[in-house]
Amino acid sequence: MDDRTLRRYELRAELFKALAHPIRILLLEKLRERPWCVCELAAEVGIEKSVASKHLSQLKSVGLIADEKRGTLVEYQLVAPCVLDMAACAEGTILEQRRKRLGIAAAE
Amino acid sequence: MDDRTLRRYELRAELFKALAHPIRILLLEKLRERPWCVCELAAEVGIEKSVASKHLSQLKSVGLIADEKRGTLVEYQLVAPCVLDMAACAEGTILEQRRKRLGIAAAE
DNA sequence: CAATTGTTGGGAAACATTGCAACTTTAGGG
DNA sequence: CCCTAAAGTTGCAATGTTTCCCAACAATTG
Structure with missing residues (x-):
């Protein structure tokens, strides 16, 4: 296994x-x-603003969102909307697997 | 926000x-x-088999892989290969964002 | 200066990861 | 049949990471 x-x-x-x-998925959906x-x-999400700030900071650190200061506000915006399709795909995948397993369990 | x-x-x-x-990503790639x-x-990965077993169990619990016993062995196989495309897409996304940020930083 | 908006840090609780040891199950040799 | 070896899983303890709340701080507006 090479390091790269x-x-x-x-x-x-x-x-x-x-x-x-x-x-964080909810925040992305809002954005x-x-x-x-x-x-x-x-x-909107019903959490402390410090918590929101930290979640947003995590999303920003991997480049999914970007921020822009406007006076005392910091406006966040979605930069990579494709990940939301990924999130929807994730849900589809997991549900499909669950259905399959249930189906197999029922058939046995 | 509704519960569903x-x-x-x-x-x-x-x-x-x-x-x-x-x-776990490496295990999926192998599979x-x-x-x-x-x-x-x-x-192959260079870890304890108990650790491997636990990682595989996690992947199985979300339905990404399945196992089949063969004598004393347990053979794991990939069930949802689409997630690997997702993984590659993840890499693409993060690299693209990184490039963009570097580009902006250089331009400023 | 006072109020609003965000970020950062400490501490507590919850969770994740690892290595080791104990255990179960199966295969196979005597 | 009994014993041993190999493959996996599970439990435990140690360590590290995440998440949350709260409080303190910085920055901007009016």
């Missing part, structure tokens, strides 16, 4: 880690509609 | 969590080639 390959898998894992929390500032998102 | 939507996001997050470790048993994979 390992590094690539670490990179992929980092992005999946950023997506591995329901709140698909339009840009939002932190306090709007925190209120 | 939240549940869907939790489901997606679960699948991403299963993908959020470089060793794309052909079915492998646990001890082969452990040797």
Whole structure:
């Protein structure tokens, strides 16, 4: 196993880690509609703004969203909408597998 | 936020969590080639077989792989190859964003 | 200056990862 | 049949990481 390959898998894992929390997926879905500032998102999702800020910072650190300061606000916007298709695909995959397993279990 | 939507996001997050470790991505890549048993994979990746077993169990629990007993061996096989395209897409996304940010940084 | 918006840090609780040891199951030799 | 070896899984303890809340801080507006 060469180091370059390992590094690539670490990179992929980092992005999946950023997506591995329901709140972060919800935040991304909101950002698909339009840009939002932190306090709007925190209120919408029902969490502390410090928590929202940290989740958004994680998403930003892997390059999925970008921020822009406007006075005292920080507006976040979606940069890589393709990941949301990935998220929908993830749901499809997991549901399909679940159905298959149930089907097999029923058939046995 | 209705509960059903939240549940869907939790489901997606679960699948991403299963993908959020470089060793698990590597295991999936190996399983794309052909079915492998646990001890082969452990040797190939260079980890304890108990660790390999646990990682594989996680991947199985979200329905990405399936197992089949053959004597004393347990052979794992890939069930949802589409997630590997997702993994490659993840890498593409993150690299593209990184390039963009570097480009902007250089231009400023 | 006061109010609003975000970010950052500490501490606690929950969760994830690893290595080791114990255990189960199967195959095969005597 | 009994014993041993090999393959996997599971439990435990140690360590590291995530997540949350709260409080403190920085920055901007009016």
